[in-house]
Amino acid sequence: MKKENKTIISIKGLKKTFKTKVTKPGMSGIFRNIFSPDYKYIKAVDNISLDIKKGELVSFIGPNGAGKSTTLKMLSGILFPDSGKIKILGKDPSKKRKELSYDIGTIFGQKPQLWFHLPPIDSFNLFAKIYDIDQTIYKERLDNLINLFEISDIINQPVRKLSLGQRMRCEFVLALLHNPKILFLDEPTIGMDIIVKKTMRELIKKINEKEKTTIILTSHDIGDIENISTRLVIINHGEIVYDGDFKNIKQKYLSKKLLKITTEDKIDEKDFKDLTVIKKSKYYIEFEIETHKFPLKKVIDFLFTKYKITDIGINEMPIEDVIEEIYRDQR
Amino acid sequence: MAVREIISNFKLFIEYQKIFLKSAIEYRANFLLSTFFMFLNDVIWLFFWYLLYYKLGDINGWVFQDLIYIYVFATISFGIAGYFFGNHKEIAELVVKGKLDFYLTLPKKDLTHILISKNSWFDLGDLLFGILLLIFMVSVTKVPLILLMIIPGVLILIGFGILVGSLSFYLQSSESFGSTLYESLISISLYPGSIFTGATKFITLFILPAGFITAVPVQLLHSFDLTWFILLFLFSIALFLLAIYVFYKGLKRYESGNLLYVRM
Numbered sequence: 082m083k084k085e086n087k088t089i090i091s092i093k094g095l096k097k098t099f100k101t102k103v104t105k106p107g108m109s110g111i112f113r114n115i116f117s118p119d120y121k122y123i124k125a126v127d128n129i130s131l132d133i134k135k136g137e138l139v140s141f142i143g144p145n146g147a148g149k150s151t152t153l154k155m156l157s158g159i160l161f162p163d164s165g166k167i168k169i170l171g172k173d174p175s176k177k178r179k180e181l182s183y184d185i186g187t188i189f190g191q192k193p194q195l196w197f198h199l200p201p202i203d204s205f206n207l208f209a210k211i212y213d214i215d216q217t218i219y220k221e222r223l224d225n226l227i228n229l230f231e232i233s234d235i236i237n238q239p240v241r242k243l244s245l246g247q248r249m250r251c252e253f254v255l256a257l258l259h260n261p262k263i264l265f266l267d268e269p270t271i272g273m274d275i276i277v278k279k280t281m282r283e284l285i286k287k288i289n290e291k292e293k294t295t296i297i298l299t300s301h302d303i304g305d306i307e308n309i310s311t312r313l314v315i316i317n318h319g320e321i322v323y324d325g326d327f328k329n330i331k332q333k334y335l336s337k338k339l340l341k342i343t344t345e346d347k348i349d350e351k352d353f354k355d356l357t358v359i360k361k362s363k364y365y366i367e368f369e370i371e372t373h374k375f376p377l378k379k380v381i382d383f384l385f386t387k388y389k390i391t392d393i394g395i396n397e398m399p400i401e402d403v404i405e406e407i408y409r410d411q412r
Numbered sequence: 413m414a415v416r417e418i419i420s421n422f423k424l425f426i427e428y429q430k431i432f433l434k435s436a437i438e439y440r441a442n443f444l445l446s447t448f449f450m451f452l453n454d455v456i457w458l459f460f461w462y463l464l465y466y467k468l469g470d471i472n473g474w475v476f477q478d479l480i481y482i483y484v485f486a487t488i489s490f491g492i493a494g495y496f497f498g499n500h501k502e503i504a505e506l507v508v509k510g511k512l513d514f515y516l517t518l519p520k521k522d523l524t525h526i527l528i529s530k531n532s533w534f535d536l537g538d539l540l541f542g543i544l545l546l547i548f549m550v551s552v553t554k555v556p557l558i559l560l561m562i563i564p565g566v567l568i569l570i571g572f573g574i575l576v577g578s579l580s581f582y583l584q585s586s587e588s589f590g591s592t593l594y595e596s597l598i599s600i601s602l603y604p605g606s607i608f609t610g611a612t613k614f615i616t617l618f619i620l621p622a623g624f625i626t627a628v629p630v631q632l633l634h635s636f637d638l639t640w641f642i643l644l645f646l647f648s649i650a651l652f653l654l655a656i657y658v659f660y661k662g663l664k665r666y667e668s669g670n671l672l673y674v675r676m
């Protein structure tokens with residue numbers, strides 16, 4: 082099927098700058114702010130170009146303020162770009178926002194769309210009216226989604242009584258009611274614990290595979306997209322740092338783990354001489370390991386046989402460090 | 413095409429009304445208290461005016477019955493604008509807190525959807541009070557003209573609300589300025605029109621157009637004048653269209669935002 086590879090989103094030279102007031106210090110600053118405010122220009126998105134094909138699952142990853150959400154908001158037509166071109170299904174979202182809204186579903190993690198005090202079913206019914214979905218089609222679609230997301234026993238409980246995971250499932254159903262071809266997910270995992278995040282990843286995968294929906298999601302945490310085979314776009318300071326397969330990045334940069342260990346016995350420096358030690362005191366050590374050189378299991382087994390460990394923490398490398406290393410390699 | 417759009421918007425309007433009713437049942441106490449206290453507030457104010465008129469007889473030629481007309485026009489138009497199109501007072505908040513995103517990603521016309529998607533129980537109290545006044549304190553022959561002249565009042569309230577709210581597209585943190593202007597409009601419309609003459613009359617007609625909500629309709633009830641009647645409708649429609657224009661012009665400058673909130 083050649084149709085599968087059709088480009089449905091194309092972005093060229095996208096730019097957006099925000100103007101903010103700079104507050105001057107002191108009493109005199111207050112007056113000067115009123116009469117001659119200084120403005121600072123922040124380049125939120127600086128010359129982003131990329132093409133997305135039908136059925137692709139793309140993750141925009143970057144630190145806070147990198148321009149991911151701004152890009153997504155320009156794609157959904159909420160914000161107007163300063164310059165550059167966007168074409169979604171051949172249409173410009175800043176001109177054909179309303180037409181495109183029938184093809185796009187959005188979930189903004191920070192902006193829930195469900196009515197907080199009412200059961201999800203009321204929000205579903207409302208959205209059916211907003212999208213003018215025919216009643217019989219709506220009933221069928223809703224039944225399918227309720228089965229797919231396993232929410233049949235919660236749709237009649239007020240949203241405020243649902244757990245975060247349950248609420249998120251309902252948010253997904255709400256965004257998918259009108260059967261969109263494209264789904265934008267802005268920080269869908271914000272504020273979630275590991276277990277809910279895992280469910281989220283499974284849901285996203287499910288929608289992409291079963292509904293053939295093209296998905297763009299953003300996150301500030303690269304760990305969020307573990308186990309979803311996805312195209313990864315890393316954004317920093319409004320520019321694309323990396324655009325390609327997630328696997329490459331994973332092997333190259335994400336094999337590093339950050340370990341923090343507290344022990345009851347004194348830590349022997351010689352044990353850690355081949356490793357990058359970040360912080361060390363008598364009973365506490367923080368160090369990096371590259372898991373392809375030193376498998377995590379071996380390291381931990383060794384530590385547990387040698388030391389009496391009271392606390393252990395294993396963390397991914399923060400996205401800022403990954404970006405820094407990508408920059409270093411590009412030079 | 414246009415007819416179909418009106419029908420579909422009306423269906424959505426009904427769906428929102430259902431949701432408001434369900435919220436009212438979910439939060440019975442809040443609903444009853446808000447509605448009741450606004451009603452009580454209106455009763456008390458009208459009673460004060462009664463005491464004043466009892467002492468004075470008339471104020472620049474306006475008697476107590478005129479004040480009843482003022483309250484009929486004011487409370488019913490506040491009630492309709494606030495209860496059915498509650499968001500006309502909240503535009504600034506929607507803009508500043510990035511809450512417009514919700515409407516912008518959905519297919520319905522932005523402003524229509526914004527206006528019908530919120531209600532306020534306080535304004536229901538106003539509406540009920542106005543309707544009771546209309547039934548018990550006004551002669552039946554005047555009712556059709558009164559109902560007709562409530563329409564421009566509603567248009568002015570909604571239009572003015574959108575207009576001052578849209579300031580926040582241009583000025584950062586203009587929320588309080590805009591709502592002060594709106595509150596002034598409401599207060600001025602509750603005074604007998606006869607106290608405004610000369611410059612103040614001009615201001616209450618064309619700057620803070622409270623005169624067109626109450627004073628002009630009351631005057632027209634006494635002595636009908638076609639020129640003023642037409643002016644009343646032309647002015648309110650013009651203000652309403654201007655508000656729509658300014659809102660969509662400002663929308664191009666919308667900067668969104670990432671504040672956390674829930675839909676209540």
